[in-house]
Amino acid sequence: MHNRAIVFLDMDGVLADFFRAFADWAGVNHWKELTEEELAEELDRIIGSDFFANIPKTPSCDQIIQLALGFSGSYSILSSPLRNDEENTIIQKKIWIQKNLSPLPEEIFIVREKFPFAQYQGTKNILIDDRPDNIIQWKEAGGFGIRYQANKDDIELIEKELINIQL
Numbered sequence: 001m002h003n004r005a006i007v008f009l010d011m012d013g014v015l016a017d018f019f020r021a022f023a024d025w026a027g028v029n030h031w032k033e034l035t036e037e038e039l040a041e042e043l044d045r046i047i048g049s050d051f052f053a054n055i056p057k058t059p060s061c062d063q064i065i066q067l068a069l070g071f072s073g074s075y076s077i078l079s080s081p082l083r084n085d086e087e088n089t090i091i092q093k094k095i096w097i098q099k100n101l102s103p104l105p106e107e108i109f110i111v112r113e114k115f116p117f118a119q120y121q122g123t124k125n126i127l128i129d130d131r132p133d134n135i136i137q138w139k140e141a142g143g144f145g146i147r148y149q150a151n152k153d154d155i156e157l158i159e160k161e162l163i164n165i166q167l
């Protein structure tokens with residue numbers, strides 16, 4: 001028997017190694033080496049490109065999918081588009097999902113606001129995301145939030161949090 005709650009997975013910083021890919025795109029070791037102006041320039045250069053379709057998976061991507069499947073039997077994607085490039089980001093992220101994820105997600109939402117999905121379909125749902133703001137808003141909206149940064153955290157963090165969630 002699986003839990004009825006939907007496990008929503010973020011892409012950038014969780015399943016997709018955005019920070020690695022963006023540093024490579026900008027030709028630096030870490031995006032923090034960029035000045036504010038350079039950062040804005042590099043983000044602008046992504047507009048209309050296939051950047052989001054070609055990001056490598058994070059090392060824990062497949063394990064996260066397996067944990068979600070073990071918990072819920074399926075998972076869905078809840079990701080945000082790049083500002084000023086929404087239509088193209090949605091297309092590129094859907095290509096990324098097709099190329100990299102197996103099994104494919106139940107549903108895909110690429111939207112700016114995540115919290116309206118906290119109780120989507122009448123269940124108290126789970127969000128795994130690297131942005132503190134997203135987690136705070138999700139919890140305020142009545143969901144379970146797990147903050148996970150693929151380049152910093154151990155996969156066991158997700159495992160333990162899922163065990164702690166009582167449904």
Ligand SMILES: [Mg+2]
Nearest residue numbers: 010012013130
């Ligand atoms: Mg993210």
